[in-house]
Amino acid sequence: MPDFLTIHEIIRQAKRNLDQGSWDYLVGGADSESALRRNRAGVDSWVFKPRILNDVSEVDTASEFLGVPMRIPVIMPPIGSIQVFEEGGAASVAKAVQEFGIMQILSSVCSPAFDELPNIVDGPRIYQLYLVGDEAWMDDIIERTIAAGYKAFCLTADTQTYSRRERDILKRYVPLSGRIASGNDGGGGFQGGQSKMSWETVAHIKEKFDIPLIIKGVGVAEDAARCVEAGVDVVYVSNHGGRQLDHTRACIDALPEVAEAVDGRVPVVVDGGFMRGADVVKGLCLGADFIGMGRFEGLAMAAGGTEALLTALKILEHEIKTTMALAGINSLDQLTPSLVTREQPLAPPHVLGAFPFLAEGY
Numbered sequence: 254m255p256d257f258l259t260i261h262e263i264i265r266q267a268k269r270n271l272d273q274g275s276w277d278y279l280v281g282g283a284d285s286e287s288a289l290r291r292n293r294a295g296v297d298s299w300v301f302k303p304r305i306l307n308d309v310s311e312v313d314t315a316s317e318f319l320g321v322p323m324r325i326p327v328i329m330p331p332i333g334s335i336q337v338f339e340e341g342g343a344a345s346v347a348k349a350v351q352e353f354g355i356m357q358i359l360s361s362v363c364s365p366a367f368d369e370l371p372n373i374v375d376g377p378r379i380y381q382l383y384l385v386g387d388e389a390w391m392d393d394i395i396e397r398t399i400a401a402g403y404k405a406f407c408l409t410a411d412t413q414t415y416s417r418r419e420r421d422i423l424k425r426y427v428p429l430s431g432r433i434a435s436g437n438d439g440g441g442g443f444q445g446g447q448s449k450m451s452w453e454t455v456a457h458i459k460e461k462f463d464i465p466l467i468i469k470g471v472g473v474a475e476d477a478a479r480c481v482e483a484g485v486d487v488v489y490v491s492n493h494g495g496r497q498l499d500h501t502r503a504c505i506d507a508l509p510e511v512a513e514a515v516d517g518r519v520p521v522v523v524d525g526g527f528m529r530g531a532d533v534v535k536g537l538c539l540g541a542d543f544i545g546m547g548r549f550e551g552l553a554m555a556a557g558g559t560e561a562l563l564t565a566l567k568i569l570e571h572e573i574k575t576t577m578a579l580a581g582i583n584s585l586d587q588l589t590p591s592l593v594t595r596e597q598p599l600a601p602p603h604v605l606g607a608f609p610f611l612a613e614g615y
């Protein structure tokens with residue numbers, strides 16, 4: 254594996270390793286891809302108001318998520334078909350996050366499956382399920398999730414139906430996850446379960462099962478508040494990386510109202526357009542407890558599996574610590590909205606806009 258020193262180089266390697274179909278599946282979004290671009294523009298539009306003369310000789314990025322120690326406040330979100338980018342799939346991610354010291358959320362539409370992965374790599378980890386069967390089918394999977402030792406169970410609420418990914422459609426590319434989601438397991442496809450998901454599903458899970466429940470795909474304060482009232486244990490702000498409903502707000506712009514509605518009662522996670530350490534710090538300032546980085550995860554996997562993801566996480570940690578130190582901050586609890594303000598974004602609103610030197614051929 255090349256000696257990566259920047260995330261730039263990791264992305265460049267990922268592009269070299271992937272064919273056009275897999276590359277577009279990874280970096281692309283839904284319809285016109287405006288939600289995808291807005292996620293980046295949103296992150297870019299927040300700038301720091303640094304403080305000075307704080308001792309930053311030690312910068313502490315450690316925290317706990319659902320009782321699990323986290324080396325940096327970052328999680329690796331569910332990525333369907335991740336085995337397309339590197340053959341080890343979710344197991345390769347698991348090895349990297351376990352060695353580094355953060356958590357992954359395993360997608361139900363990738364391999365290895367949720368009940369195989371614990372036999373390959375120890376946890377802790379979280380399981381995200383797309384409902385493709387009826388309630389009895391879901392209950393059975395939740396029981397098996399608990400038995401397999403997962404720390405939490407996640408439902409993705411922004412995907413009640415599969416969106417139109419035009420990059421894929423134009424090439425007649427069928428992502429593996431699309432095939433699995435409409436076929437196996439419960440036999441019902443998205444119509445059989447995911448599209449019927451409702452607040453009653455949440456109530457049912459909370460009543461019947463003793464496992465923390467994460468709702469991923471929250472976009473407004475009202476739904477965030479309702480999640481907390483319904484007993485949801487983690488509120489996850491996401492627009493699926495701009496891959497589902499097009500023309501949404503940037504997730505970082507939905508974050509402040511969600512954080513206000515949640516008011517510290519449960520952890521808040523956000524993802525969408527976060528690609529670098531500075532991005533992570535901005536999300537934390539605006540009220541998130543943890544940042545998800547989906548394409549970061551997929552690109553690192555494509556660049557070189559476990560080793561590349563581990564390297565990417567170490568670079569990310571260095572970036573987070575450097576950003577915090579230069580902003581005059583030495584611990585996560587000092588990251589507040591007063592440290593950022595809005596300005597006109599400068600970078601083009603592109604999925605890889607955080608890496609300007611790629612366009613210059615580096």
Ligand SMILES: Cc1cc2nc3c(=O)[nH]c(=O)nc-3n(C[C@H](O)[C@H](O)[C@H](O)COP(=O)(O)O)c2cc1C
Pocket residue numbers: 278279280292330331332333334360361362381409430469491492493494495496524525526527545546547548549551
């Ligand atoms: C290739 C790919 C596959 C994904 N598969 C899933 C999935 O199976 N389940 C899910 O909840 N989210 C899935 N997502 C969304 C991610 O979990 C996450 O919300 C998104 O990537 C965050 O945006 P970012 O890529 O800008 O960080 C996927 C994203 C990508 C890029």
